[in-house]
Amino acid sequence: MTQNRTIALVGRPNVGKSRLFNRLAKRRIAIVHDQAGVTRDVNSTVVDQDYTLLDTGGIGLVVDMDHQKLIGAAEEQVWFAVEAADFICFVVDGREGKTSLDEIIAERLRASGKPVQLIVNKVDGPDEEHRAIEFAELGLGDGVPVSAEHGRGEADVRQVIADYLGPKPIVDESGESEHRIPTAVVGRPNVGKSSLINKFLKNDRLIVSEVPGTTRDAISLDLDYMRDGGEVWPFKLIDTAGIRHRGKVSHSVEYFSAVRSRRAIEHAEIVLLVLDAEIGVTRADKALAGEVLEQGKCLVIVINKWDIAVKRFREHPVDGYESLHDFQKDFEESVRKEFFFLPASPIVFVSALTEMNLTILLSAARAVRRTATKQLPTPKINQLFERLLAARSAKMLKGKRFKVYYTTQTGNFPYIFRVFCNRATKLEEPYRRYLEKAFIKEFELNGCPIRFDLRGKTVRYPNQDKKR
Ligand code: GDP
16 A cells, blocks of 8 residues: 555656546646646645545656657656656557657666556547557557547456555544544743643643653643533643652752753644743744744643733733723734744733633644644645745746745645745745745645755757757
8 A cells, every 4th residue: 555645647748648637536637737838836635535636747848859859758757756746657559659769768767676567548539559569679568548538448457556556544543532632731941831830730630641752851740621512632641750749849940941841842733832932932932933843843832820911911901902802902913023934823911820721722732733734635734835936036046946846735833835846945034934834824835834845857959068
C-alpha cells in the first residue's frame, strides 16, 4: 500500500494525455490540452475520491517548440512526475509509432526506478493492437492498448492503477476527538504559568493522572476536562515536573528555564505562550514565539492576569474607551501588531487567579489542533497559488520569471507545501510572508506555522551553453 496515492501521466505532446486524464476523471472533454501554449502546466484532479491524478502535459511547453526544447520539456515533465507521483503512466501514440523522444522519456523513467506503466493510445480497434508491439523496445514492459478518444481499454488502465495502489487506507476519523493533545505552557518567569497549571490541576472538572515521562526531562500529566453533558477533552500537559506537589509556586523559575521550555515545545503539538497583561509583549516573548514557530508547533497566545486590567478599568475607566470590550479589542490589536510574524494565532484573555476563561483557553487549544491536522484539497491549493502569483509575481530569477507548476501539501505540524517550480530558489521573506498570510486566510489555518518547500529542476538544453 502506498501513502502518497498520486499518479502522473507523462508523454510527448499530442499523444492524448489530457483525453485520458478527462476519461479517468470522468470529466467531459473541456479543452484539448496537448497543444503548445494552450495548457496550464499541471492539471490535477482527485479520482474516485481515492487518488490524485496529474497531467504533466503543460510543463515546459512553449509555442513553436523545436526538437531541443521538446527534449527539455520532456525531461522536466519526467523530473516532476518522478518527484510528485508514486506511479507513472507513460502515454505514447500508437498511430505515430515509437519516436526518439519516446526513447528519451523511457530512458529517464527507467533510470528513476519509479514504477511505470506504458499506455499505448490511439489503438481504436482490435485490428490495431499490433501497434502496441513495437513499444516493447522501450524496455518498460508491455503497453496497455487504449483509445482515450473512444474509451477503449479504459477499464484496463483503471485496473492497472487499482492494482498498484491497493485498497484505500481507512482514515479513522472517530479517533480524532480521542486524541490527547500534547500541550506545553511556556512564558517568562512570573507571568503565571504555574498558577495556571495549578488551577487546571485543582479544577473539579479535571481528572489528572501522572504519566511517567517519555524522556528523562519531560514529565507529563494527562488531563481530562469534563464538559457538561459528559463530553471529555483529553490533554497531555508537558513538562509540569514538580508543579503538582508543590504547595507554593514561588520557585517556578527553575521549572521554566529556557532549556526546559525548548524541550517542552519539542514534545508538544500546541504551545500556550503566557504573557502578563500588566507588562505586555516583551522581546523575550517574541523570541519564545519565534522558537515555537521554528519548531513547527502551533501557538496560542494567552494574556494572563486579565483580572487586574478588568479591575482597573472598572475603577478608572480609560479615556477613549466606551467599554471594557473596546479596551480589550484594542489591547488585542496591539499584541497582534507586536507579534506581526505569527500565523494569526488566537489570543485568549484569562486569569489564573479568578479562573476566568480557562474553558475558553482549552477550547482554543482544541480548535487549533483541529486546524493543524487538516488535509487540504490539492486543487484548491493550486487555485490559490495561481491567484497569488498572478496578483503579485515573484522576482525574476536570472531573467526568468518564477513559475510554479504544482503545489501539494506534504505535512502537518508544520503545514508543509511542496512547490514544484521552474527554479529551485529561496523565497524572499516578504514574499514568503505574503503567501503564508494568504494561505492562513484562505484555509483558516490560524495558529499554524507554514513552510513552503520549493523544488525546482534546472533544465539544461544541450545547446544552451553554446548560445551564450
Ligand atoms: P510563573 O513564573 O509563570 O509560573 O508565574 P507564577 O504562576 O509563579 O505567578 C507569578 C505571580 O503572578 C504570582 O505571585 C501569582 O500569584 C501571580 N499571578 C499569576 N496569575 C495571576 C492572575 O491571573 N492574576 C493575578 N492578579 N495574579 C496572578
